[in-house]
Amino acid sequence: ALLIDAIGGSFIVLLTILIGVIVYAYYADCDPYTNKQIEHIDQILPYFVMEVLGDKKGLPGIFLACVFSGSLSTISSGLNSLAAVIIEDFYKGFMGRQLSDERQGFISKILSVVLGACIMLRTYVVSHLGSILNATLSLFGVLEDPNMGVFVLGFLFPQANRRGALVGFFSSLALQLWMFLGAQITQKQMESDSLPLSIANCSGTMNSTLMNWTTTTMISTFLK
Known part of the structure; x- marks a missing residue:
């Protein structure tokens, strides 16, 4: 079951990456977020x-x-x-x-x-955690890593007892929370590395039907 889940999860992640690459390539010369066509990157x-x-x-x-x-x-x-x-x-x-x-x-x-x-x-x-993807990955890491550690402990060390598993779980959870909160506190102090964006070819998009107030409002309302 774990192997099937890992294969399926890897396939979903690969599809997500491909979608991101396609969208970035499509808007390489006219980024709608930089051009204020959308309010949020999500x-x-x-x-x-x-x-x-x-x-x-x-x-x-x-x-x-x-x-x-x-x-x-x-x-x-x-x-x-x-x-x-x-x-x-x-x-x-x-x-x-x-x-x-x-x-x-x-x-x-x-x-x-x-x-x-x-x-x-x-x-x-x-x-308050930025984009949905960053928030999901952050919370997933905080909660899932301690669980994974307990499973690995049970698989590899049969002599482990309940007390050791609980100590390891809560220690890992505390460490993950410390890293998570530290990242949220210092994220405004750190420079975010991102691929270059351009609006050089956005001159013709202002007259597009997708740029009218109705469409923009609909998308913004749907995602708020």
Whole structure:
């Protein structure tokens, strides 16, 4: 399962990189963010889709539907998994209590709602971390690296006990949080390396239909 997940994850990352390369090459001489055609850098992909496929009826809608469906399916499956882990591993396993199927289903639904509310509150934190990609990778690294360390410890060192695993987990989590918070505090003091951008060939785009107020407002409203 881990091997399949690694292969699938690598394929998704490769596709993401290819999309970024294509968008950068397309806007190499007319960057819409530098030219103030979009307000946030995360709007570049929807803007690209609207510019390339805007005249193809239905295709922009399919793109947005895929974005929403992919996000909702990932979030819903994650919430259900977290609720199941809390009930099985903590409530039943750690606390040693038993539940009927009906009550377990009810508690699982309540936990899903509570966890969903926590995720919505976390979006406030994400909004202050720069782009969505940077925020996702940062939070993923903080939370997933300690878990990976515990799994590797169990695979390679069968003699490890619970106390050692807990000490390693919380030590790794503290180190990751220290690095994460330090990066957020000092990010304004550090120069960001980025590929060169140009607006040399943007003179003709001001009269494009994609530059009208309606389209720009629609994209901005959708991503806010």
